[in-house]
Amino acid sequence: MTLSPSSSEESVVLVEHEDGTATTLEKELPKSDEDAPHAVNIVSIGTETTGYAFRFHPERLQAILAKVPSHYKVKVVSVVGAFRTGKSFLLSWFLRYINRTSSSDNKKWYEQVDELQEGVFHWQAGKERDTTGIWMWNTPVVDEKDESVLFLVDTQGMFDHETSMNLTACIFGFSTLLSSYQVYNVDKRIQEDNLQQLALFSEYAVTAMEDQSETAPFQMLEFLVRDWQHYDEEEEDNVDRMEESMKEYLDQVIRERDVKDLQETREQILNTFQNIQCYGLCHPGFAVTKKKFAGQASDMEPLFLRLLDRYCTRVFDAVPCKQIHGQTITVTEFGNYCKAYAGLFAQGAKFPQAATLLDATATANTxxxxxxxxxxxxxxxxxxxxxxxxxxxxxxxxxxxxxxxxxxxxxxxxxxxxxxxxxxxxxxxxxxxxxxxxxxxxxxxxxxGRNPLLGLEVYVIPGLVAAFAYVLRWFTDATCSHTVCRATSEALHHTWTVVTCFLLIVGATKFQQLKAMFQRIQQAVGVLLDAQKEKKE
Structure with missing residues (x-):
């Protein structure tokens, strides 16, 4: 079963066998497909044998970053969460929203979607894992007015029987480190273990703030609750009221608790993220669960599509530029941070200590x-x-x-x-x-090399010799008629002729250089005159 999208340079395919083993196959993409919009595997994750070590592919990331100006600010929307909860499906809808066009028949952008298979993150219905590693869409979204660029990132699913808690923490950690808008995709409700995953960063947050940082180290966290079941029937025609319910639900989840460790978890999260929000999407409809489903909007629940429309607008109107320790990150800097963070997990899926994490951030920043x-x-x-x-x-x-x-x-x-x-x-x-x-x-x-006097000796010295020979010959012819004088005159004539021919040959072969030389002479005269003026003043 094919479970992964193709990369920019090669197709990376994870084939899962009946015995539970997995094999990674790679093959080159046709040249004509290399620049087509598709997801690129920028970080692959090893197997149990390698300790689930992260392998960063800098050349793939660089190929994406090279498409935009290096000084542009970076925005990163990353989706992380449990496996088979629709992360890639959501990102594919994000792409349709970003690339939406106006319709002559006044259709909503989502009503124009006939399928969701081409030009999107790879996804499929069913119970099998579909995404492994960390993937980035290879066509950045450029905002020339704001001089910023948006990247979309998909991540390997967590909390399944093949993913250890350490690997889950590392995937979540890497995604959080990269993103400026972290979407935490959860199923039906926010559970306590979801919050505990976030608390992994609390020590880093404390360490970072001790190091002269005044704000929480990470920016936007949004719980996206899928198959939301907390709407009242009378609310279904009032999306504004639904969104109020979402906020009330989040307040309820993170409100103070009597149990000490539960309360500490919530305080740690609030100290780690600058902004925490919640949004709920109802079930998209039973047609989506069928393997033959290809993303037709007509087969999906109208309420889901309306909420999806509001959610896409909500996300892309509010994506902040990526900041680290209060500094806005550029495209070039983002590449260096990716390399530094991936290196933390290169030896295996072990969540780094706060000091190590901060040191990697500081090194990349330096x-x-x-x-x-x-x-x-x-x-x-x-x-x-x-x-x-x-x-x-x-x-x-x-x-x-x-x-x-x-x-x-x-x-x-x-x-x-x-x-x-x-x-x-x-x-x-x-x-x-x-x-x-x-x-x-x-x-x-x-x-x-642009000195106006540079190289003049090649022409000046032979020129002076020719001029001296010519003047001396003229003087000899005018003042002496002796045989010795005539011989001297002829010798000087030969000298003058030879040097003149030399200068003519050089001039013919180096016309452009001579032209530049005369320009340098003019500049030299100008420099000398300016120097004299300055002395007088």
Whole structure:
């Protein structure tokens, strides 16, 4: 049975056998399909033999990130929850909502959906697992006005007989670390074990806030209760009242408890997430449970579709930009964080200690701070003396620009690298200083290549020799008629002729260089005149 979607570079298929074993098959996608919209497996999860170790695929993630400007802000909607509760199905509806078009017959966007099989996250009805690992949609949603980009992430289902509690915690943890809008997909109601999963991050939250962070480390958490059974019949025509019921339900779930450990769990969750919400979707209809169901909206319950419409609007109108320790993350920085977080689980599905988790975050943040600082320097120097510049900059002026941009670069680094091990931050700052000096040497070399006096000796010295020979010959012919003088005159004539021919040949073969040389001479004269004016002033 085929259970996974294809990746951008290869099709990764999990085949589950009757004896319970699983085999992963990989095959190349046709070239024409590589750029087609589809889900990409950015993190695969091993088997029991490998301790369910996470394997990060940086080249696949980079292929997605490369489609958008590197400085754009990142928004990530990730769906996590128990297996076979409709996570991929939900994400597929998200895609239909994002790509919706207006209808000439005034149909709702969901009424235009004839099927939900092509151009969506792979899903299927039934009881078998369908998604393994962590998947990302390969076509980001770009908002040019806001200069942000939205990524959709699907995760392997949890709480089944094949997934240990450690692996469940790791999947949930990785998804939470990546997302700015975490959808926690639960069945029928929010249970105590759902809350305990969230409490895993409480120690990290406390550690992070001790490290000068003023707010909870994670942003949006939304419980999406599937097959919601708490609506009254009279509410079915009033979606606003239904949403009020959802809020009341959440307040009831997280209200104070008399039992100490239950109350601690709730306090930990509130300290971990900045915003916690709840939404309920009723059962979509019995047609959805049949294996032949292909996503036809006409076969689904009208109330489910109405609630789904409201929910999609609710989510995508409120997705915040991803922030870590109060700093908004760019596309480039997001890639570095993904790599750092996946590395925490590379040796097996063991949830990392809070200090380890914070250290990985701080290390990635320091790396991003160094990259940002280098961009500040190189962008400024590129405008002054970069590869595309044509004007020569006097050395003193270039040195002054270097010092100015170096200070701005260091300031940018210090503003961003504001948490984590102080010694590691200092070491990164020292490396940055060294790289800035090395980079300045490159700009000096580029600028020297545009020096208007550079290479003039190739033409000036032979020219002076030819001129001297010509003048001396003229003087000899005018003042001396002796045989020796005539021989000297002929020798000077030959010298003048040879040098002149040499200059003509060089000029013919290097016309463009000569043209540039004359331009440099003009610049040199201008530089000298400016220098004289400055001295007079």
């Amino acid at each position: 790396t991003n701070a160094k990259l940002t600082a280098m961009q500040v320097y190189t962008q400024g120097m590129d405008r002054t003396a970069g590869p595309h510049c044509t004007n020569y900059v006097p050395p003193q002026e270039l040195q002054e620009q270097h010092e100015l941009l170096r200070k701005q670069s260091i300031k940018a680094f210090q503003e961003k690298a504001n948490f984590g091990n102080k010694q590691k931050i200092l070491e990164a700052k020292n490396r940055l200083e060294e790289e800035l000096s090395e980079q300045f040497t490159v700009y000096e070399s580029l600028n020297n």
